[in-house]
Amino acid sequence: MLRVGMLTSGGDCQALNATMRGVVKALSSNVQDLEVYGFLNGYKGLIYGDYRLLTAQDFSGILTKGGTIIGSSRQPFKLMRVPDENGLDKVEAMKQNYYKLRLDCLVILGGNGTQKTANLLREEGLNIIHLPKTIDNDIYGTDMTFGFYSAVNIATEAIDCIHTTASSHNRVFIVEIMGHKVGQLCLYAGIAGGADIILIPEIPYDIDKVIEAIDKRTQQGKGFTVLAVAEGAISKEVAAMSKKEQKKYLENKKHPSVSYELAAAIQEKSGTEVRVTVPGHTQRGGSPCPYDRVLSTRLGAAGANAILNGEFGYMIGMVNGKTKKVPLEDVAGKLKSVSPDDQIIKEAKLIGISFGD
């Protein structure tokens, strides 16, 4: 008899269901008596004992289904040690619900914040397996996270669509791509979509360099320019501010996002008409792409394998093409981000892409 709890936490992405299916298919193919409890809406379900006993039926046909069949929510790590409005000790509550169901382990799907809480629960003595989910691919200790390439596909498709209309109208177009702190998604979608300029949080931009790049294209007789801009793209001026000044600046800015601000700046400085597109949450939705389905299935199977071997306290990562058990304590709290020295950045610059730096 094996009793496994499962939860999905944080912003959703495309292959959560595929990953859970991988875990459960592997366990049910190898364990006689298996009980899987799905905690609803992330850690909230674990805290308040809101769960559902999941059957084989629940996992049938979900390989291709976006979203998560057990719901998700954001529960900030920094509030985990803070009692809720009724004075409930959340960590204690989670442990109690774990023990009450006599779970053998808890499989947690989520990103960086989720991972920190997963590690906390590990420190508290629970058997934890973490599976790295995020469209940002910013989890330390794994080359890839599931959700990333599905989001790249959707963001790239948006750039593709913009390309045909941009070339018909000789305009400057900004496509705003998800990524507040890390620019991986924007970088990959930008390259895949053939963007001329890519702006990411890790490489603060100089507005004059951006306009220079646009002008250069005009001089080459190319009537349009496409910019892939991460939500968290930041100008050199703002990057140079103190945290306090930055905060104040961001609170007072009049544009709903960096893209609109950038569009206004380009229009003002160069007189060119600029259009903004915000694919937004579509980047988290839809059916996972085949790449993600294979990745998810492998991570899920490797997670199940760890469970079957009684090995806990790990994130299952993909490292150099192989699934790998990575100790949670080694990675929790660390962020993987783009470096201006990365080979891919140099290659992008080599083919003429401007990063506005």
Added chain:
Amino acid sequence: MLRVGMLTSGGDCQALNATMRGVVKALSSNVQDLEVYGFLNGYKGLIYGDYRLLTAQDFSGILTKGGTIIGSSRQPFKLMRVPDENGLDKVEAMKQNYYKLRLDCLVILGGNGTQKTANLLREEGLNIIHLPKTIDNDIYGTDMTFGFYSAVNIATEAIDCIHTTASSHNRVFIVEIMGHKVGQLCLYAGIAGGADIILIPEIPYDIDKVIEAIDKRTQQGKGFTVLAVAEGAISKEVAAMSKKEQKKYLENKKHPSVSYELAAAIQEKSGTEVRVTVPGHTQRGGSPCPYDRVLSTRLGAAGANAILNGEFGYMIGMVNGKTKKVPLEDVAGKLKSVSPDDQIIKEAKLIGISFGD
């Protein structure tokens, strides 16, 4: 020898190239000596004599290609009779360029505004064939315009993606769909995407009815609601204003578009978290869908047929499944819009979709 001019005008859409290919394949299959002149960037090219002699090579492989190989621009009809900054009489200039190239006819692809200028040129004695392009399907005298279903596909895909993330997070989502004056695109994409609430310009909404519809879903245990909202959706209050008041209201509003305004209103009145997605110009881009390719090919062939028969002054429409020559004078200046009494609206309401009225 046949000499044909061609131009694409107004906001671009997906099957402009497919339609031009249809015309030219039909002409070149049936005429020995054919010369096709493409005026660049819409009427601008015709006014200023900016054109390119197009070859068979130009039309090869463009059936599936979005955008327009000869560029487009918006040239408002109401300025056509107004001289340009250098005092040039635009209508006279267009006629001169037509005659200078000894054209047998001019094929014009565009929407309502384009059509009005096409009709003006017809009145001035030019041989005109108009092919109805627009993602809005708001051209009077044809059941369908090319570009519409390709845009429906992209808008629906956005709603599909939002659906998976909405259901994972129990949120209210607004997807803003193109359409300032006419709600066809939003209506079709809304139904196709399974939107719960559809707001279009032709049916002013009551914010309380919108919230009521959201609450009803919550009561039914459905944690999320998806709204498809046309750019030109309008509340009953604003609809009731005089033109002057409306203009003033729109100038002073603080949100970049109706969706953000609506989101704020819902959040304020109901406390629910609302997210906005704006697919924007992606709805005009990408490869035309098969429906549009067939439509475009047929309209193009029928246009060519009219040219071969020396029949001019027509828009080629699709009426009850058949291509049809529609006199430009009968349709220019008229708009086709959704009526609250349309059968499709009643059917949508029957299955429980709210229009906020």
Added chain:
Amino acid sequence: MLRVGMLTSGGDCQALNATMRGVVKALSSNVQDLEVYGFLNGYKGLIYGDYRLLTAQDFSGILTKGGTIIGSSRQPFKLMRVPDENGLDKVEAMKQNYYKLRLDCLVILGGNGTQKTANLLREEGLNIIHLPKTIDNDIYGTDMTFGFYSAVNIATEAIDCIHTTASSHNRVFIVEIMGHKVGQLCLYAGIAGGADIILIPEIPYDIDKVIEAIDKRTQQGKGFTVLAVAEGAISKEVAAMSKKEQKKYLENKKHPSVSYELAAAIQEKSGTEVRVTVPGHTQRGGSPCPYDRVLSTRLGAAGANAILNGEFGYMIGMVNGKTKKVPLEDVAGKLKSVSPDDQIIKEAKLIGISFGD
């Protein structure tokens, strides 16, 4: 209280679920007590009393889901009056199961064969609503059937893929498209995919004309040719045979399908290398396209409307853009097929497509 039976019969297609959802959403939005019984695997479920009480949950999220949640099977009309292997009178059994569940009506989704049995049940006194499903669009009395455009999309995508590889290798490619008796699907996909030659059952082909069309392209410097060939495409020789001879011919032919036969003939007569692609059942699968989802939702809503009004014995068709109740007795047993004189055929020929005739 309203008690409705439902079944899906014949080869499956993409919008069966969307259509059933339309019916049920409309009924449940307008009827207090609704019971929906799904007979499993087509008429088989009705004959043998194999059914499931369907809940709102069953219809949630299925708008975009291919296949049918209640299964399907082919039950030839001509065997309906023939007792089964145990001597069971099938028609009597269907009536008994209908009455045993005290159904108010039976909603039947299917194609031509299905419709004949639906009409038989109507003649036997049951309350029937038929909804026209088929990828072939060959049902008399409706302009369009759901499933058709989704299949067109998949078949066109196959041709699109073949186009890039064909043009790289200067080869002749045959894409075999579903359609044994009727060529609509092949015709539309062929035009949408830019096929150079389209062969359909309604227009028997002359192999020499086919080779002539290939040669003509070679002479024009186009190194490749793409043929869209319907499963039921037939040569003039075979078309001229008596039924008996035809049957004998088909039994003895050595190729698995017409495409392979045609490929061999082209290779033998012209020496050109020919490749065959058979998308096969993929044409029936996947998520329904937005066009089909709107069509299905409308037909479903109109079907529900008829039920709510107590109007039975109809197929719900789409005629000139409007849903319409069409008496089953007027249409059952009739087939809609392509005529060589159809406007679309003439338009296709005008742009240079060869039909091998």
Added chain:
Amino acid sequence: MLRVGMLTSGGDCQALNATMRGVVKALSSNVQDLEVYGFLNGYKGLIYGDYRLLTAQDFSGILTKGGTIIGSSRQPFKLMRVPDENGLDKVEAMKQNYYKLRLDCLVILGGNGTQKTANLLREEGLNIIHLPKTIDNDIYGTDMTFGFYSAVNIATEAIDCIHTTASSHNRVFIVEIMGHKVGQLCLYAGIAGGADIILIPEIPYDIDKVIEAIDKRTQQGKGFTVLAVAEGAISKEVAAMSKKEQKKYLENKKHPSVSYELAAAIQEKSGTEVRVTVPGHTQRGGSPCPYDRVLSTRLGAAGANAILNGEFGYMIGMVNGKTKKVPLEDVAGKLKSVSPDDQIIKEAKLIGISFGD
């Protein structure tokens, strides 16, 4: 002044254009005087001096375009040393054309066979850069080849479509996936598509084990089974034959491919109805997926970098996420294939996928 020759050889795939664009964008961004010569239709163009001077225009907008703008053909390595029908020494001819154009290097895009000839030309003293193209991902010395994931996407989509129809009809479906010698494509598409049974050349199957796996699903109440079968899948009996016997066996078999043979065997042994789908060459076509576009752009840029540094005689591979120069002499003639001991195979088996062994 830099003079670069370029050719694409072997079966085409999706990101050939994207890769060439990467090379040329990088070179033209960094070299003042650049001349790029495209040899037409693979080595054939190099042998017979059939080439075209390519301009920036040629490389514009081709990132998303399938096929190859300079054509391809298969020229077996083993015939390179054999004079052609006119007695022409092919290797000498290639060298002469290289020197006649005073090329600084030759960029060759292709698979295993292409690579062998590329290495031969290196041995003959030409400056060679090889870029690894193939939908099979079977090139030794690189983790990934461009074309692979685009083909995985198309093959997976076929399985997805089959899934909905299979589940509606309770049937066994075989999807035949490209791969004569290597099963990577079938393996990845099979896992991504949720196939129940995957048969690849590297793991000979036992027909009884295959039927056992189908029966097991039936016993679990799952009415359908989907098999992903590589073109080169082989039974244990045939695998055990001598080369001679195998050849004889393959010559005499009556089915057009392994899938039809397998279908017949399953039908005969188990009585189940089996349907076969052959996506065929569609797997090589269409627009490259974003994964491939990033890979191609990086490999192209890295190839250009090598050229700029005067480093020749390399394949540019992707190893552990980084582009890398791999000496041609180390890899030419070697094949990368799936091993039954690969981690991914074990993971696939863990979740219950049968390989028929």
